[in-house]
Amino acid sequence: MDFKLSSEQEMLVESVRSFVEKELLPYEEEVDRADTISPELSAQIRERALAAGFYAFNMPEEVGGGGLDYLSQALIERELSKCSWALHVFVARPSKILMACRGQQIEDYLLPCVRGEKIDCFALTEPGAGSDANSIKTRAVRDGDDFLLNGAKHFISHAGHADFAIVFAVTDTYDYKGRQRNKVTAFLVDSDAPGLTIRRGPKCVSNRGYHTFEMFFDDCRVPANKVLGEVDKGWDVANAWLTAGRVMVAANCVGQAQRAMQAALQWSADRQQFGQAIGNYQGVSFKLADMATEIQAAELLTLHAAWKMDQGSMTDGDAGMAKLFASEVLGRVVDEAVQIYGGMGLMDEGPIERMWRNARIERIWEGTSEIQRHIISRELLRPLMN
Incomplete structure (x- = not known):
């Protein structure tokens, strides 16, 4: 096996390392002490990451992303992590799940995330469903051309900055070896959707300035055309x-x-x-x-x-x-x-x-x-x- 990095990968590592040293590390102590990052600084990091070509490096080239192989992505992650998540999260890596977008979803969610115009977050974990993700309780019930979501999520990273969430909810059940298991569907839910409340979660000592949030769904109405992938096929x-x-x-x-x-x-x-x-x-x-x-x-x-x-x-x-x-x-x-x-x-x-x-x-x-x-x-x- 050849363990040597290509010249392109070596140049990539040096470029990211320089970016971290110049654009991120000088602000680390300030953000950690304040336990917050200003909108101006987060926008600055996003703009400079876009200019440097690092933004959405994990996304395929055909949708405007970096189109990098996984090994190169791991090398970039290694270098970015030499600074707190509170800062390097704004060198965004949109959820690869968004590649499941179809039709208008591509224009409304996928491409804006790749271009830095929108930010997504991943909403799966619940108070009673951490390691056992299949036990989530948030439910989505069909109501005409929409779904009504009810339930709660917590430990949702970056939700306070996100324009929308990729939300997982139970839409049906099935029998598996005598036990009821959940069929789960993924939804694209805008942060300002009626019936959705987002609030700051408990303070964490790790990565101060990078916050987790709680999300509450109270008859939150989501159009059926915002199902990501297929109904019951969220996993x-x-x-x-x-x-x-x-x-x-x-x-x-x-x-x-x-x-x-x-x-x-x-x-x-x-x-x-x-x-x-x-x-x-x-x-x-x-x-x-x-x-x-x-x-x-x-x-x-x-x-x-x-x-x-x-x-x-x-x-x-x-x-x-x-x-x-x-x-x-x-x-x-x-x-x-x-x-x-x-x-x-x-x-x-x-x-x-x-x-x-x-x-x-x-x-x-x-x-x-x-x-x-x-x-x-x-x-x-x-x-x-x-």
């Missing part, structure tokens, strides 16, 4: 995106770990104790060796999963392994970085405590570590237990 449009998303989260984790590693390495060379740099002591230097080894293993596992996605051979287990390992490596790396910094690692004058806070969510969203282990083990056992 068909969701699953491909969810699986690919785990690989990109893994790439995010690798980038964060690399940043924490670099900070810890510099501190180990500069910090003097007992007359010499602390990096000279095995108690510190061995930590650095373990951190570097684990980060490289996580990166190789992640890029291999992205490569397999490009070949059309990636399984759910491959994506699960990448997400599981990279997120847990990140947790260990930032924890060791705090230890290397000592007391200063927990002070908000420096970036390490922010990296430590931000890293914790990665083992939860896009499928917890426990869910990833379930996916991986189920895939391993399936051929032996049929």
